[in-house]
Amino acid sequence: MLAFILVVAIWRELALGAAPTVADRPSLVRVERKKPCMGTTLRLVAYGPDEPSVLVALDRAFARAEALNGILSDYQADSELMRLVARAGKSEAIAVGPELWEVLGAAQVMAQRTGGAFDVTVGPYTREWRLARKGFRLPDPEVLDQARQVVGYHKMELLPGQKVLLRKAGMRLDLGGIAKGYTGDQLLLLLRQAGFPRALVALGGDVVAGDAPPGQAGWTVELIDLPGDKGGKRTLTLHNQAVSTSGDLEQFLEVEGKRYSHLVDPRTGMGTTDRAAATVIASKGIDADSLTKACCLLPEVQALAVVATYTAQARLVRLAEAGNRIITTPHFPGLR
DSSP: OEEEEOOSOSOOOOOOOSOOOTTTTTTOEEEEEEEEETTEEEEEEEEESSHHHHHHHHHHHHHHHHHHHHHHOSSSTTSHHHHHHTTTTOSSOEEOOHHHHHHHHHHHHHHHHTTTSSOGGGHHHHHHHHHHHHTTSOOOHHHHHHHHTTOOGGGEEEETTTEEEEOSTTOOOOOTTTHHHHHHHHHHHHHHHTTOOSEEEEETTEEEEOSOOTTSSSEEEEEOOOTTOOSSOEEEEESSEEEEEEESSSSEEEETTEEEESOBOTTTSSBOOSOEEEEEEESSHHHHHHHHHHHHHSOHHHHHHHHHHTTOEEEEEEOOTTOOEEEEOTTOOOOO
């Protein structure tokens, strides 16, 4: 029996909060816009003195998001990332722009701290798993064996002068576990510099929140119900923080009764079979985004240890026939 179920988002984000107070209304208005971006929906919310000025800033943010997609995407053949990949195996290191350099630097730090559980050189594996999901089948073991020869964060070197060396021909980078969080950081920074610090960026399962809305303690973020997590919908209140959720609870491939997550372990090349999800709150979107993937792939103790190195907070959900477990770091905020 063969089945495939795909749901794009693990959780939903709400940035509604309460309406501005009477005292706030004359000075600040709330403006929200949505557009497709990076294979999902980009939602921007900001408060400002008038709608036209906010809209100008939001338009700039949308344009910035498209520009970042043109740098970081592994779906666009002409992206800066893919131009770098095309030079894999060459002896000469390639100079890259500041955005790609920053993302790759953060990715390598995460790879080192997680022992390779997070690794953007996973691209050859994820490409094969994408094809497998479309064909409702498992990847060819021989193809995965070939891919294994070119996967490994130690095969990518970051050198002085913002230069990158991909040591093996056939290497392919996949920034899907970090690019959205980074993009959220960059868009929030743009809006803040434009004079709109009361803003929020939601891109798929990644949310980056700025200053709180007028009269509110923060932005209200709603987490989707998770199997085994009783109590209905849960919400967080955030300001000047980022939150991300990842897991295999709703996006997976099932073959002959065995469930394979869309999360591919770079150390094995296989989609994970342990049902897990993680929500991480961090000071930056780039950290929250990548930490959620690492938390789903690492044993609980190691996952929490890595989270602590980023002074972040995490909530891990592990599903099992013997009983579901929910593990949180000491200062993960209470859910309402």
